[in-house]
Amino acid sequence: MTHTATGKLPPNIDHADAAHDLAAENRALRARMAYLLEQAERNHSIMTRHQAFDLEIVGASNFPELVGTIFRVLPVISELDSVTLTLIDEDADIRTVMLKLDVVFEDFPDLIFVETLDELGLDLARRTANAPTPRPLLGMYDRQRHAHTFPNAPVGLQSVAMVPLLRNKRIIGSLNLGSCDPTRFTPSLGTDFIEHMASIIAICLENVISNEMLKYIGLTDSLTGVYNRRYIDRRLLEEIARARRQQYPISFMYIDIDHFKRVNDTVGHGGGDEVLREVAARIKNELRTSDALARFGGEEFVVLLIDANLESAAFVAERIRASVAGSMITLSPELQLSVTVSIGVACLEVGMAEGDPEVIARNLIERADGLLYDAKENGRNRVISYRAE
Numbered sequence: 001m002t003h004t005a006t007g008k009l010p011p012n013i014d015h016a017d018a019a020h021d022l023a024a025e026n027r028a029l030r031a032r033m034a035y036l037l038e039q040a041e042r043n044h045s046i047m048t049r050h051q052a053f054d055l056e057i058v059g060a061s062n063f064p065e066l067v068g069t070i071f072r073v074l075p076v077i078s079e080l081d082s083v084t085l086t087l088i089d090e091d092a093d094i095r096t097v098m099l100k101l102d103v104v105f106e107d108f109p110d111l112i113f114v115e116t117l118d119e120l121g122l123d124l125a126r127r128t129a130n131a132p133t134p135r136p137l138l139g140m141y142d143r144q145r146h147a148h149t150f151p152n153a154p155v156g157l158q159s160v161a162m163v164p165l166l167r168n169k170r171i172i173g174s175l176n177l178g179s180c181d182p183t184r185f186t187p188s189l190g191t192d193f194i195e196h197m198a199s200i201i202a203i204c205l206e207n208v209i210s211n212e213m214l215k216y217i218g219l220t221d222s223l224t225g226v227y228n229r230r231y232i233d234r235r236l237l238e239e240i241a242r243a244r245r246q247q248y249p250i251s252f253m254y255i256d257i258d259h260f261k262r263v264n265d266t267v268g269h270g271g272g273d274e275v276l277r278e279v280a281a282r283i284k285n286e287l288r289t290s291d292a293l294a295r296f297g298g299e300e301f302v303v304l305l306i307d308a309n310l311e312s313a314a315f316v317a318e319r320i321r322a323s324v325a326g327s328m329i330t331l332s333p334e335l336q337l338s339v340t341v342s343i344g345v346a347c348l349e350v351g352m353a354e355g356d357p358e359v360i361a362r363n364l365i366e367r368a369d370g371l372l373y374d375a376k377e378n379g380r381n382r383v384i385s386y387r388a389e
């Protein structure tokens with residue numbers, strides 16, 4: 001609208017035009033208001049969804065639950081076409097522990113493990129003394145360059161963001177986001193929001209991985225790496241319940257190294273430890289992945305065999321006996337020794353799993369232990385799976 005210096009309308013512009021201009025300006029302002037309101041509502045809705053997501057991941061009690069939530073929920077609430085997660089796992093410790101805890105990695109095809117920081121594909125060169133941690137890397141998707149970060153990239157993926165996962169200034173991996181919208185992740189975009197999201201995910205990941213490690217340590221024998229008694233006691237109760245439901249037999253082996261005191265006396269305690277590790281490895285080698293091997297303490301091992309009757313368990317036990325006795329254990333180029341084991345095998349046949357699982361478990365262990373005693377009494381280096389009453 002044009003005004004004169006005195007503030008009066010020039011005579012050639014009538015009042016109708018001025019009113020028209022005002023109405024147009026008003027409409028534009030209203031439209032702008034409506035747009036801003038819509039944006040505010042949209043942002044509020046995004047924030048609410050993200051807060052719910054944060055709560056969900058903070059509450060995740062184990063590794064599969066956490067990564068499962070990230071892969072399932074994040075693409076929906078952030079309207080993304082791809083979300084992947086890369087974790088640095090230098091000595092495969094995370095993978096080893098998770099496998100021991102029965103995590104099925106095939107369930108998470110977008111979970112990637114790398115050995116070194118360089119493999120993350122982040123722009124580490126851009127780090128400076130003032131900003132020592134790398135910034136998120138945003139830009140166009142490049143099939144070749146991002147092949148490792150987006151192994152299952154959807155058709156039409158256009159722009160990506162790779163956000164470092166930081167814990168106490170240490171990079172533990174990266175959160176990788178992909179969109180079919182080419183303007184979604186451009187280098188000029190502000191990254192506060194995705195960095196905040198990545199920092200919460202990093203904390204949750206670190207917590208859950210530490211918890212899983214602790215769980216693992218509490219259930220394994222530090223000397224041999226096989227399970228410990230606590231694990232078997234718990235697992236046996238679960239397996240008895242499952243065997244009852246699914247109507248299959250389970251078997252239990254009690255294995256004891258013969259004259260182990262002599263082994264220790266001959267090769268020292270350290271040498272004895274090495275023998276324990278080698279015997280554990282040989283036993284393990286004869287088992288299926290569904291079977292569980294544990295060290296019960298000292299020179300005693302036990303094996304829980306799922307869906308195995310007495311005959312097949314005795315067959316496996318015989319294989320274990322033969323494998324231990326079959327070749328000398330080498331402690332050093334000059335020091336080799338022969339070791340044998342005695343084994344008692346008991347079976348919980350179909351229909352025998354009724355009643356108190358604690359009592360059933362105890363009976364099963366005691367029967368196997370009794371048969372092991374018989375094997376020792378009968379000359380050692382043997383398997384006994386049946387006692388003539």
Ligand SMILES: Nc1nc2c(ncn2[C@@H]2O[C@H](COP(=O)(O)OP(=O)(O)OP(=O)(O)O)[C@@H](O)[C@H]2O)c(=O)[nH]1
Nearest residue numbers: 256257258259260261262264269270272273298299
């Ligand atoms: N090196 C080592 N020795 C252990 C460990 N735990 C227990 N032992 C030893 O295992 C030996 C067990 O000896 P015994 O129970 O008398 O039985 P054994 O000499 O194996 O004789 P039989 O079982 O009757 O064949 C003892 O000398 C213990 O000190 C361990 O973690 N490492």
